[in-house]
Amino acid sequence: MIHREILGDGSIRLAKDGCSFVFRRLRPGAMLVTIAGRDTGGLGDAPLDELQAEIARYPPIELYVDARDATFAAESVSDAWTRFFSANRDRLRRVRILVGTPFVQLVVDVAKLFSRTGELIQVESDARRFEEAVASAAPAPARAPSQPGLPRAAEPERAAEPARAAEPAVGPGAAPAGVAGATASAAIRREVLADGAVQLANDRCSYTFRRLRPGVMLIAIAGHDGGEFGELPLDEVRKEIARFGPAALFVDVRAVTVAAPGVSDAWTAFFAANRATISRVRILVGSKLLQLVVALSKEASRTGDMIQVDDDPERFQAALAREAAPERPAPRGPSRP
Structure with a gap:
């Protein structure tokens, strides 16, 4: 059974069989996906369904994928991501993927090649550069002015x-x-x-x-x-x-x-x-x-x-x-x- 929960900061977390995906909207039109563990395919299409829903809301989107803590991806997982990138090339503004192992980099490179998306997907292993890109995609929102005299409303x-x-x-x-x-x-x-x-x-x-x-x-x-x-x-x-x-x-x-x-x-x-x-x-x-x-x-x-x-x-x-x-x-x- 896939476990889906809402975290304290509003992110969505999917988990099953030692693998987890966390989806965090940086701003409308930009999403960070953090993947950890061994993805043997037990999550099925659930991770891609989350992304499809975000694309439907704010196309085209910028996608940042932090896969530095991912250790394995089954062939079926690689195939599903390849199809996703190929089918959504016009609704993805850019994709930036951070990898942490040679094996995961190979899997991502294969998905990039066979998706035929050209330079849409950027693969990198420099965590600092990736984090700077994520930070620039999520500027800190201006704070609302304080409201010391505003009474608390009663529920209707x-x-x-x-x-x-x-x-x-x-x-x-x-x-x-x-x-x-x-x-x-x-x-x-x-x-x-x-x-x-x-x-x-x-x-x-x-x-x-x-x-x-x-x-x-x-x-x-x-x-x-x-x-x-x-x-x-x-x-x-x-x-x-x-x-x-x-x-x-x-x-x-x-x-x-x-x-x-x-x-x-x-x-x-x-x-x-x-x-x-x-x-x-x-x-x-x-x-x-x-x-x-x-x-x-x-x-x-x-x-x-x-x-x-x-x-x-x-x-x-x-x-x-x-x-x-x-x-x-x-x-x-x-x-x-």
Whole structure:
């Protein structure tokens, strides 16, 4: 059985039979994969599924693979990576692989040769140079200003609705992958509430997703989001877009007390990447600080007038009611005799 866990910094770890892969997102579009032990093929396609999910989110990606602690790779493993590189050459910006033994270097060189990817893949044995490249791909995020007077928000009443079903947050790309600012927390829970809404929650923060009608979604966020949710909230929105096409999003962040810089970065990248599949976004803020954070994200996403920032709850609710109203068919003209 493959063991998949979320580490304290938000990375994803896969392990089985003395081999482990750790996936850490350096920033949207750049991922570090650390491999250790003997890979005899017991993990199957699970490691490549994690990468495929990241590529689907932020193509093309930069891939950094630290294989200095890998001691063996079976032929089937080498073949799978060769096929992966060949099939994704247009969605990989660059690949840099650090090796620690002559055997692993030979395996990687063979995969590079037969993938026919030219100079896309760079193989090296200099750990310091590799680490410098990784550091340059993950610039330290600017810290949010301190908030000494910001009160802690109470959880909204709807977060306490009785659950109809519960399931763990699992699946390729479902867990956070190294969002900056993430800290250890209780496990993330995914629940389907009595009214059909979906809620993601841990002990400090909750996201509640309500479909008002196909193609219109209300997202209510409450609490302290330190980045532990990673791509989970965005994956819920992606599923809605996949079902019903271009979506209108209403996002209520009045009850958010803190959002880590990496959270803002992830939403900014999401809006920029999905401008063609999101018809409009309306975000209700409750503090000047959040209004500034959202405004900066809007500007950085370069989505023009797609995003509207609102600080008036009544105006937000009125717009929400208009969008939630079922579409009526156009009146038919008088029938001819």
